[in-house]
Amino acid sequence: MSQYVITAIAHADKIEPAAFMELTRFIESLPIKINNIKTLSEDRVFDISCSLVFSDNESTQEHEYDIFAKIKEAILEWENGDKIDLIFQKQDEYRQDKRLVIFDMDSTLIYQEVIELIAAYAGVEDEVEKITTAAMNGEIDFKESLARRVKLLKGIDGTIWEDLKKKLQFTKGDFELTKALKAKGCKLAVLSGGFIELANFVKETLGLDYAYANNLNTEINSEGKKVFNGETIGDIVDGNKKAELVQFIADKESIELRAAMAVGDGSNDLPMMGVSGFGVAWNAKPRVQRLAPSKLNTDKISDILYILGHTDEEIKELLK
Numbered sequence: 414m415s416q417y418v419i420t421a422i423a424h425a426d427k428i429e430p431a432a433f434m435e436l437t438r439f440i441e442s443l444p445i446k447i448n449n450i451k452t453l454s455e456d457r458v459f460d461i462s463c464s465l466v467f468s469d470n471e472s473t474q475e476h477e478y479d480i481f482a483k484i485k486e487a488i489l490e491w492e493n494g495d496k497i498d499l500i501f502q503k504q505d506e507y508r509q510d511k512r513l514v515i516f517d518m519d520s521t522l523i524y525q526e527v528i529e530l531i532a533a534y535a536g537v538e539d540e541v542e543k544i545t546t547a548a549m550n551g552e553i554d555f556k557e558s559l560a561r562r563v564k565l566l567k568g569i570d571g572t573i574w575e576d577l578k579k580k581l582q583f584t585k586g587d588f589e590l591t592k593a594l595k596a597k598g599c600k601l602a603v604l605s606g607g608f609i610e611l612a613n614f615v616k617e618t619l620g621l622d623y624a625y626a627n628n629l630n631t632e633i634n635s636e637g638k639k640v641f642n643g644e645t646i647g648d649i650v651d652g653n654k655k656a657e658l659v660q661f662i663a664d665k666e667s668i669e670l671r672a673a674m675a676v677g678d679g680s681n682d683l684p685m686m687g688v689s690g691f692g693v694a695w696n697a698k699p700r701v702q703r704l705a706p707s708k709l710n711t712d713k714i715s716d717i718l719y720i721l722g723h724t725d726e727e728i729k730e731l732l733k
């Protein structure tokens with residue numbers, strides 16, 4: 414029978430005794446049999462290996478899936494989920510042995526949304542925000558919202574990238590995470606609904622292997638200056654394109670999709686999580702947290718290394 418694991422990661426430095434009691438009580442209420450508890454980080458991160466408990470003898474695959482879904486639902490509903498993240502997954506060779514890790518860029522590898530930075534630069538924040546909100550509410554799709562937002566950038570100085578690079582704020586834990594994953598031999602990619610100049614910069618800075626994003630087209634204006642013409646060139650990187658790109662990179666590197674993991678915060682990151690063996694919703698919108706294979710809402714993205722089952726000692730080794 415398949416083995417599973419629940420990883421408990423506290424948002425604070427440690428799980429206080431009272432919170433630990435709550436956690437124990439909750440874990441015991443789930444239809445699982447605990448086989449082993451391992452400390453990954455003293456007082457803060459625990460790996461609880463378990464097997465599913467079936468109510469009858471017909472442990473068909475469907476039945477296993479039902480129990481899995483039930484546990485996942487209970488975890489989402491758990492009242493202490495805002496203090497301790499619980500990541501529930503299969504405990505198999507793919508859990509630790511990831512070969513490909515794909516990241517979203519905006520609000521994932523960097524804290525900002527690049528289009529908002531450009532909009533602020535151009536003084537069109539309010540208009541851009543309105544479109545972003547409409548997209549988030551599902552009133553318009555990503556392609557349409559990108560097209561409308563890009564249109565607002567028409568006439569803006571097309572050489573702003575150097576300035577914007579200086580403004581990018583990398584997410585806490587980025588460097589440790591990518592360094593450790595590289596040490597494990599993973600291929601790394603950033604797939605962004607933002608823009609390629611900055612995605613390439615993030616790729617270079619973090620030592621990633623691939624970067625794909627959108628291209629803003631430029632024109633020469635009447636004063637002879639290079640400005641954005643309000644359109645993109647080439648394929649739009651949206652949710653479906655991100656999923657296609659994961660498949661493309663995996664094929665190119667001869668990596669099984671089961672050994673891939675996708676990390677992102679937005680709805681358009683769900684398709685790439687869907688084609689990958691595993692996915693992490695990183696400080697994501699509630700809907701994304703609900704639909705993703707797992708959620709992580711701590712303040713350090715390198716906590717993802719615990720999701721792969723690594724201890725602090727192993728992480729230290731990887732970072733040497």
Ligand SMILES: [Mg+2]
Nearest residue numbers: 517519520679
């Ligand atoms: Mg994002």
